[in-house]
Amino acid sequence: VNDTLGHTIGDLLLKQVATEFREVIGKDDLIARLGGDEFAILHAGCDSGLNSAAAIAEKIIARASRQRSIEGHAITVGASVGIVATFDGQEEADVLLKNADLAMYRAKTDGRGTYRIFNPEMDAVAQERRLLELDMRNAFVNGEYKLVYQPQISLDNQEIVGFEALLRWEHPERGLVSPEFFIPVAEETGLIIQLGDWVIRRACMEAMQWPDHVRVAVNVSSIQFMRGNVINSVMSALAASGLPPQRLEIEITETVLLEKTEQNIAILEQLHALGVRIAMDDFGTGYSSLGYLRRFRFDKIKIDRSFIRDVAQNRESGAIVHAITKLGVSFGILTTAEGVETQEQLFHLAREGCTEVQGWQFSKAIPAEDVSSVLAV
Numbered sequence: 001v002n003d004t005l006g007h008t009i010g011d012l013l014l015k016q017v018a019t020e021f022r023e024v025i026g027k028d029d030l031i032a033r034l035g036g037d038e039f040a041i042l043h044a045g046c047d048s049g050l051n052s053a054a055a056i057a058e059k060i061i062a063r064a065s066r067q068r069s070i071e072g073h074a075i076t077v078g079a080s081v082g083i084v085a086t087f088d089g090q091e092e093a094d095v096l097l098k099n100a101d102l103a104m105y106r107a108k109t110d111g112r113g114t115y116r117i118f119n120p121e122m123d124a125v126a127q128e129r130r131l132l133e134l135d136m137r138n139a140f141v142n143g144e145y146k147l148v149y150q151p152q153i154s155l156d157n158q159e160i161v162g163f164e165a166l167l168r169w170e171h172p173e174r175g176l177v178s179p180e181f182f183i184p185v186a187e188e189t190g191l192i193i194q195l196g197d198w199v200i201r202r203a204c205m206e207a208m209q210w211p212d213h214v215r216v217a218v219n220v221s222s223i224q225f226m227r228g229n230v231i232n233s234v235m236s237a238l239a240a241s242g243l244p245p246q247r248l249e250i251e252i253t254e255t256v257l258l259e260k261t262e263q264n265i266a267i268l269e270q271l272h273a274l275g276v277r278i279a280m281d282d283f284g285t286g287y288s289s290l291g292y293l294r295r296f297r298f299d300k301i302k303i304d305r306s307f308i309r310d311v312a313q314n315r316e317s318g319a320i321v322h323a324i325t326k327l328g329v330s331f332g333i334l335t336t337a338e339g340v341e342t343q344e345q346l347f348h349l350a351r352e353g354c355t356e357v358q359g360w361q362f363s364k365a366i367p368a369e370d371v372s373s374v375l376a377v
């Protein structure tokens, strides 16, 4: 409310809401505004099943979300409630509030407009999360991140034309941590911007050791794309390494074009103007809109692994792969099949006119120091 309507209406709204809440709580209960849009309610004499507290939470959620109008503005409000019990009153007030907050946070992440009752496991999850975040920051200092490279093979001549850089985290205790686990955390905490910047720099540096015709593909998270400064990251990585821009390929997913499409296409155009190539990653999985292909001239479409897996057996997967490769041919865009694991898939893709393949059939991702020996074969 504050963002769009200014403080006055926001405050009016909160006063109104607080008054309404007072009507649904018990006459011995207390309500206080904690600051911002958060309220605390102290409810006395609850049964051990917390039924009366849950009933109040339900009433509050229903009350808050009623249609309302303030100074001519139609306003919708949602409420999320966290409940914590203290039977003997032994806990410190700030511990109670912290636990109520954890429960409220859980209510929010479980879909808003609902309530959750605190349990100690919520604290453990939050604790685990904080440790992970801290670890991820330390990993920079300790040099625990590294890149591995998976070859991309041209079906024209069976030669390696590039490598996709894939991030790895070698944690001293956790072992090798999968990017599928830590990248979402990095995205939530904003660390992805710093991490993504490091990935681009590192990939450009390492690619400088390879022959001139071999490209490097780098994944850029949509969060980094929208909140960071990708153009600066790319320009400084190219300048620091001396890598020719044509040898760098940026992989983005469709989520980049989902919001602020015009603004993000403008960024893609600027990257193109630098001479950098742009690939559409995981094509077919997200919000695939052919319109995106018309609005920006991608250099490459990467067909998602989920379609390649059963391309030879499943008619629908076969039809999707067929359609994407044909689209690529008529648009003059390269098509790369991801996750090629068998000879059968390979034959099928070659027959369809797919231009490049990547997958365990050829090679898993390898350490930087092994790239030259793979290229020599």
Ligand code: C2E
Pocket (backbone or CB within 6 Å): 150, 165, 166, 167, 178, 179, 180, 183, 196, 199, 219, 220, 221, 281, 282, 338, 339, 340, 341, 358, 359, 360, 361, 365
């Ligand atoms: P992705 O971009 O789709 O990367 C391809 C993933 O498929 C990689 O998993 C790769 O190891 C795996 N793969 C390759 N060939 C095969 C195959 O034949 N069979 C199977 N089953 N899998 C194969 P990885 O390295 O675990 O990366 C997972 C995801 O994490 C990536 O998916 C990408 O979205 C993200 N990621 C990895 N590195 C980075 C990075 O530096 N930055 C960002 N933003 N995301 C990254």
Ligand code: CA
Pocket (backbone or CB within 6 Å): 037, 038
């Ligand atoms: Ca809030």
Ligand code: CA
Pocket (backbone or CB within 6 Å): 164, 219, 251, 281
């Ligand atoms: Ca990728």
Ligand code: CA
Pocket (backbone or CB within 6 Å): 281, 282, 302, 304, 338
């Ligand atoms: Ca992919």
